[in-house]
Amino acid sequence: MAVFPLCLALLSQIVPGALSSPSAETLASRGSPEFFSPPYYPAPKGGWLSDWASAYKKAHDVVSKMTLAEKVNLTSGTGELMGRCAGQTGSALRLGIPSLCLHDSPLGIHNTDQNTAFPAGITVGATFDKDLMYERGVALGEEARGKGINVLLGPSVNPMGRKPRGGRNWESFGADPTLQAFGGAMTIKGMQSTGAIASLKHVVGNEQEMHRMSTVITQGYSSNIDDRTLHELYLWPFAEGIRAGVGSVMMAYNDVNRSTCSQNSKLINGILKDELGFQGFVMTDWLAQIGGVSSALAGLDMSMPGDGPIPLLGTAYWSWELSRAVLNGSVPVDRLNDMVTRIVATWYKMGQDKDYPRPNFSGTTLEKTGLLYPGALISPIGIVNEFVNVQGNHNITARAVARDAITLLKNEENILPLKRNDSLKIFGTDAGANPAGLNACPDNGCNQGVLTMGWGSGTCRLPYLVTPQEAIANISSNAEFYITDLFPIGVSGGPEDIAVVFINSDSGEHMLLVDGNPGDRALAGLYSWHNGDDLVKSAAAMFSKVVVVVHTVGPILMEEWIDLEPVKAVLVAHLPGQEAGWSLTDILFGDYSPSGHLPYTIPRRESDYPESVHLIPLSLGQIQDNYDEGLYIDYRHFLKANITPRYPFGHGLSYTTFNFSEPRLSVVKPLDTAYPAARPPKGSTPTYPDTKPAPSEVAWPKNFNRIWRYLYPYLDNPADASANSTEKYPYPDGYATEPKPAPRAGGAEGGNPALWDVAFSVQVKVTNTGSRDGRAVAQLYVELPASLGLDTPSRQLRQFEKTKILSAGQSEVLTLDVTRKDLSVWDVVVQDWKTPVHGEGIKIWVGESVADMRVGCTVGEGCAVLH
Ligand code: NOJ
Numbered sequence: 001m002a003v004f005p006l007c008l009a010l011l012s013q014i015v016p017g018a019l020s021s022p023s024a025e026t027l028a029s030r031g032s033p034e035f036f037s038p039p040y041y042p043a044p045k046g047g048w049l050s051d052w053a054s055a056y057k058k059a060h061d062v063v064s065k066m067t068l069a070e071k072v073n074l075t076s077g078t079g080e081l082m083g084r085c086a087g088q089t090g091s092a093l094r095l096g097i098p099s100l101c102l103h104d105s106p107l108g109i110h111n112t113d114q115n116t117a118f119p120a121g122i123t124v125g126a127t128f129d130k131d132l133m134y135e136r137g138v139a140l141g142e143e144a145r146g147k148g149i150n151v152l153l154g155p156s157v158n159p160m161g162r163k164p165r166g167g168r169n170w171e172s173f174g175a176d177p178t179l180q181a182f183g184g185a186m187t188i189k190g191m192q193s194t195g196a197i198a199s200l201k202h203v204v205g206n207e208q209e210m211h212r213m214s215t216v217i218t219q220g221y222s223s224n225i226d227d228r229t230l231h232e233l234y235l236w237p238f239a240e241g242i243r244a245g246v247g248s249v250m251m252a253y254n255d256v257n258r259s260t261c262s263q264n265s266k267l268i269n270g271i272l273k274d275e276l277g278f279q280g281f282v283m284t285d286w287l288a289q290i291g292g293v294s295s296a297l298a299g300l301d302m303s304m305p306g307d308g309p310i311p312l313l314g315t316a317y318w319s320w321e322l323s324r325a326v327l328n329g330s331v332p333v334d335r336l337n338d339m340v341t342r343i344v345a346t347w348y349k350m351g352q353d354k355d356y357p358r359p360n361f362s363g364t365t366l367e368k369t370g371l372l373y374p375g376a377l378i379s380p381i382g383i384v385n386e387f388v389n390v391q392g393n394h395n396i397t398a399r400a401v402a403r404d405a406i407t408l409l410k411n412e413e414n415i416l417p418l419k420r421n422d423s424l425k426i427f428g429t430d431a432g433a434n435p436a437g438l439n440a441c442p443d444n445g446c447n448q449g450v451l452t453m454g455w456g457s458g459t460c461r462l463p464y465l466v467t468p469q470e471a472i473a474n475i476s477s478n479a480e481f482y483i484t485d486l487f488p489i490g491v492s493g494g495p496e497d498i499a500v501v502f503i504n505s506d507s508g509e510h511m512l513l514v515d516g517n518p519g520d521r522a523l524a525g526l527y528s529w530h531n532g533d534d535l536v537k538s539a540a541a542m543f544s545k546v547v548v549v550v551h552t553v554g555p556i557l558m559e560e561w562i563d564l565e566p567v568k569a570v571l572v573a574h575l576p577g578q579e580a581g582w583s584l585t586d587i588l589f590g591d592y593s594p595s596g597h598l599p600y601t602i603p604r605r606e607s608d609y610p611e612s613v614h615l616i617p618l619s620l621g622q623i624q625d626n627y628d629e630g631l632y633i634d635y636r637h638f639l640k641a642n643i644t645p646r647y648p649f650g651h652g653l654s655y656t657t658f659n660f661s662e663p664r665l666s667v668v669k670p671l672d673t674a675y676p677a678a679r680p681p682k683g684s685t686p687t688y689p690d691t692k693p694a695p696s697e698v699a700w701p702k703n704f705n706r707i708w709r710y711l712y713p714y715l716d717n718p719a720d721a722s723a724n725s726t727e728k729y730p731y732p733d734g735y736a737t738e739p740k741p742a743p744r745a746g747g748a749e750g751g752n753p754a755l756w757d758v759a760f761s762v763q764v765k766v767t768n769t770g771s772r773d774g775r776a777v778a779q780l781y782v783e784l785p786a787s788l789g790l791d792t793p794s795r796q797l798r799q800f801e802k803t804k805i806l807s808a809g810q811s812e813v814l815t816l817d818v819t820r821k822d823l824s825v826w827d828v829v830v831q832d833w834k835t836p837v838h839g840e841g842i843k844i845w846v847g848e849s850v851a852d853m854r855v856g857c858t859v860g861e862g863c864a865v866l867h
Contacts, residue, residue, distance in 0.1 A: 039734025040270030077306025081375030106154025108460030125173030137190020146390030167519030174599025177236035209510035209519030243750025268299030402583030417590025428502030456509025471581025487538030503532030593774035597652035650849035656770030676754035679747030785841025
């Protein structure tokens with residue numbers, strides 16, 4: 001079956017017209033005093049960290065031998081649908097560097113077969129389990145490698161979940177920077193341990209799907225974020241991902257502070273490459289590039305999939321245009337050298353020079369043979385699928401993640417776990433299969449049957465699906481199924497019957513409209529789909545015992561039924577992937593106790609959120625999405641506004657109970673100073689001769705067999721390009737070629753290494769005080785003192801640990817480390833992280849949710865058990 005090419009959908013948003021690179025004037029006039037992204041030039045070079053030294057040395061050796069065409073090749077995509085992957089670069093085969101395959105997604109290999117459909121990011125977040133995060137990362141990396149994908153486009157740590165209706169929150173790990181940070185970093189470490197390069201995305205402010213993208217007729221919205229909020233919330237997981245050694249990052253579609261992310265010099269040059277010491281390469285999101293020279297100068301290293309303003313027409317911002325820009329001097333040759341060195345160094349760093357497989361699948365067809373360049377005017381045909389099975393035993397990890405994420409919100413009268421012979425009546429299409437067939441909807445763009453993932457590029461095909469219906473039927477000796485969302489007439493329950501009602505809420509990427517929802521939950525809001533609320537209410541009218549199972553992309557409103565007397569239990573199973581059924585029955589029937597915790601707050605009503613996090617509609621001029629709420633998203637807001645949500649962030653019950661005792665706070669490295677120790681100086685970076693390449697290096701090779709619309713680095717008249725240098729490129733205001741002084745907050749991958757000094761360590765003994773096996777999560781929140789002089793959320797998650805499975809009476813001592821950075825605020829004046837000296841006045845809380853603190857510690861005074 002042919003599978004819809006993902007980015008074709010983007011075409012529908014684009015009509016012909018002119019979109020030129022912004023001139024100096026337009027760049028200058030974009031600024032407003034309030035939200036302005038300052039210029040930051042030149043692009044810092046990569047290679048100054050010892051960890052990367054040997055990879056950069058190898059890259060330097062090979063890049064030194066490259067022609068201009070080869071260099072441009074590796075930085076530029078060959079065009080939408082010009083190969084098997086979502087995007088591919090050109091190659092430098094003469095020197096052993098292949099065309100690189102870049103492909104989705106964060107939860108499995110997109111649009112192929114014999115892969116694993118893992119639980120989505122939001123599900124991973126709900127496990128609060130670092131080991132499972134890592135294990136899933138390894139499995140994803142193994143599958144990417146097995147399919148010959150050089151760069152797997154994930155994990156996603158943005159969106160953060162600022163907007164509860166945001167379409168792609170489910171691809172990331174939850175509405176908290178620390179949860180995102182651990183989810184992202186552990187995934188990266190796992191993925192990259194296999195040699196696959198991870199791509200951490202999207203930098204930054206892509207919190208809404210609608211109007212995200214600039215095209216020839218529209219301008220994407222501007223996420224206007226103040227410096228402190230940017231650092232303390234939205235950049236936090238990127239810093240941790242860079243510290244984890246991520247090989248590439250993807251810029252977002254939208255603007256930040258009125259400068260488009262793919263050419264925002266402050267974000268790329270200033271923050272990613274200087275302050276956060278990023279040594280890998282920076283790519284665009286797909287078709288997010290809006291200028292050639294401007295993006296190169298702003299620090300972009302790779303354009304994906306390479307097309308110009310209108311895909312598939314054979315235009316490009318880079319490719320031959322980059323050759324021209326280097327020849328005519330608009331883009332300094334050392335910028336191009338840095339771009340390609342970063343890419344090749346990353347390739348060496350992950351060991352892809354040693355037996356890394358070539359792509360053996362097609363992202364556009366499941367047939368064995370097909371067009372080699374589906375986007376070309378005339379394409380040769382050949383073998384495009386070798387059907388390599390990459391699943392290994394990853395189903396075990398997929399099931400463990402899905403199971404350990406399941407979050408028990410309520411369990412009155414201990415109705416759960418169910419017994420195998422309980423009389424069960426199961427309701428809801430969300431318990432069953434998609435009647436149209438497995439993977440019937442491209443990119444999962446429909447909500448039929450159990451919701452295993454959202455829709456869009458962040459999906460993959462299900463190799464198989466165990467539905468809740470199948471799994472329950474396999475275990476229960478006494479279950480009847482009503483796979484319908486309309487409560488069936490004539491069905492009622494006796495006192496012993498238990499109704500299990502399945503409901504869901506879906507969302508996805510702004511490339512498909514599903515039931516009126518353009519990615520964001522614009523129409524459905526936070527209500528369950530398919531009249532799920534009515535189904536629960538009808539069941540509650542007919543049965544005295546109702547269990548509700550929710551598959552959801554994010555917060556949903558439960559007020560219509562949560563307090564009804566018969567609604568005894570609620571399980572949120574998030575987005576479980578292919579093991580939906582088994583993971584659920586593991587919990588439902590008590591083989592395991594639930595141990596998931598909410599990765600976001602469940603409110604009582606949508607109006608309880610700050611006004612500024614609602615979806616923003618189209619407006620005259622560019623949409624300005626002002627982050628007025630600052631640090632106060634999700635639970636931070638609910639605490640500040642003193643609003644009790646329905647279920648707080650971090651909430652999750654078990655079939656057993658836990659006691660927290662013997663808390664101990666120890667000083668590990670005293671916080672002697674408000675700011676961290678001075679950063680280490682930058683090491684040296686590779687140097688190349690500063691001579692301009694010879695135009696002949698980008699002349700068309702003799703007898704070259706061109707594929708029309710494929711994007712090449714070659715020019716018809718390269719000598720003309722080189723000669724034509726009288727017209728000076730209108731460099732943006734603030735453009736400079738002298739490197740800036742190294743920012744004091746930098747110094748290593750992620751920032752100044754002193755920020756990760758462990759300041760305090762909290763130990764707490766967790767004892768299973770109930771009668772069943774179970775796992776507890778200790779969530780550590782910090783409260784920073786008013787003496788810092790800044791308004792700071794009263795609780796911020798900064799660390800968590802999960803116990804192993806504890807049997808009744810068993811204990812485990814958990815150690816939770818807190819770093820200097822965890823206890824700091826971003827000082828916008830000094831441009832560094834500031835902490836209270838000696839930790840004075842800092843409070844540290846450990847609990848089972850943000851609203852259930854079990855232990856409280858005050859620095860200098862010690863800890864107490866609270867209950
Ligand atoms: C657009 C999405 O925003 C991004 O996450 C994805 O990786 C690319 N398309 C490629 O499919």
